Amino acid sequence: MEYLGTFFSAFKDQMIEKIKIGNIGEEISEAIVPNQVFSFQLGSVHLVVTDAIIATWVVMAGILLLALLFGHNPKRMPTGQRQLISETLIMLLMKLCRSSNLSYEQSEEVVPYVGTIAIFISLTNLSAMIGIPPPAKNPAFPIALAFFTLVYIIGMSIRFVGLKGFWHSLLYPKAMLLPFKILDYLIKPISLSLRLFGNIFGSFILMEFIYLIMPAILPGVVGLWFDLADGILQGIIFTYLTVTYIGEVIEGAHMAHLAHEEGHPA
Amino acid sequence: MDKGMIGLGAALAIGMAALGASISIGIATAKATESAARQPEIAGKIQAMLMTSIVFIEATAIYALVVSLLLVFAF
Numbered sequence: 001m002e003y004l005g006t007f008f009s010a011f012k013d014q015m016i017e018k019i020k021i022g023n024i025g026e027e028i029s030e031a032i033v034p035n036q037v038f039s040f041q042l043g044s045v046h047l048v049v050t051d052a053i054i055a056t057w058v059v060m061a062g063i064l065l066l067a068l069l070f071g072h073n074p075k076r077m078p079t080g081q082r083q084l085i086s087e088t089l090i091m092l093l094m095k096l097c098r099s100s101n102l103s104y105e106q107s108e109e110v111v112p113y114v115g116t117i118a119i120f121i122s123l124t125n126l127s128a129m130i131g132i133p134p135p136a137k138n139p140a141f142p143i144a145l146a147f148f149t150l151v152y153i154i155g156m157s158i159r160f161v162g163l164k165g166f167w168h169s170l171l172y173p174k175a176m177l178l179p180f181k182i183l184d185y186l187i188k189p190i191s192l193s194l195r196l197f198g199n200i201f202g203s204f205i206l207m208e209f210i211y212l213i214m215p216a217i218l219p220g221v222v223g224l225w226f227d228l229a230d231g232i233l234q235g236i237i238f239t240y241l242t243v244t245y246i247g248e249v250i251e252g253a254h255m256a257h258l259a260h261e262e263g264h265p266a
Numbered sequence: 267m268d269k270g271m272i273g274l275g276a277a278l279a280i281g282m283a284a285l286g287a288s289i290s291i292g293i294a295t296a297k298a299t300e301s302a303a304r305q306p307e308i309a310g311k312i313q314a315m316l317m318t319s320i321v322f323i324e325a326t327a328i329y330a331l332v333v334s335l336l337l338v339f340a341f
Binding site for chain 2: 028029032099100191194195197198199201202205237240241244
């Protein structure tokens with residue numbers, strides 16, 4: 001009995017020692033710093049290669065292999081499962097584009113970029129499943145993606161509706177709202193990148209915390225949502241928002257055109 | 267700076283944002299379900315709209331999460 005009492009008091013002391021917030025904070029602070037794998041000197045620039053860079057390049061190679069596997073030797077009448085899988089994926093994306101005001105030809109132009117972005121973000125987020133911290137937990141990764149996506153949104157909108165149509169879409173409901181519309185284009189990349197970064201960083205810290213306090217069964221159960229489902233969902237949401245933003249511009253230009261025709265009958 | 271006050275501030279930031287975001291997602295979902303039950307033929311379109319609005323509502327909570335994480339880890 002006495003032995004049991006000392007055992008429990010020691011156990012309690014050890015647990016309190018372990019759960020102390022300062023300790024866990026330090027361990028999590030260590031976990032969120034990017035892991036430097038190796039670094040080299042290129043001319044006058046000191047380049048640091050972190051695990052995030054390696055993860056993204058591995059995923060890029062994986063996407064290239066997948067594209068070769070699924071897109072190789074297409075037939076008019078699909079015979080194998082490979083082509084059916086890729087066609088289903090593309091039809092899904094086409095349906096998404098069609099549902100946000102893009103025509104069939106416009107969807108065909110948009111699908112390659114947004115599909116690549118969706119697969120890229122989903123696969124990089126899934127790297128948390130095999131113990132590599134997801135690259136999106138460094139703010140640089142989502143910010144770069146969001147910047148390229150903003151340039152793509154503006155470029156594709158101008159290509160679809162013309163420079164004049166783009167200007168009309170900025171003026172669409174009321175010309176008075178122009179400053180807010182311009183502000184909206186500044187906020188779009190911040191919102192896109194912070195959404196991805198916040199979700200992935202938050203779930204990464206939560207998973208680290210769960211690994212620290214209960215490494216046995218809980219991470220496997222909670223990780224199903226935070227590592228698997230949330231990672232794929234973020235890729236889909238990024239794609240969805242890209243397509244929605246392009247669709248918004250097209251709809252605005254169209255409505256402005258209609259209003260213009262009503263105001264000045266030919 | 268006082269570490270306890272920083273923790274309290276971070277908890278308040280994420281807590282208030284989660285309160286607002288969850289209430290608004292609840293309202294949006296309730297209305298979407300109602301209208302889908304009224305007009306089942308456009309349920310797919312309503313679901314797409316609901317997804318868009320939930321993503322935008324959720325963004326505010328995510329901003330608060332980033333702010334509170336910055337409070338905890340940057341100070």
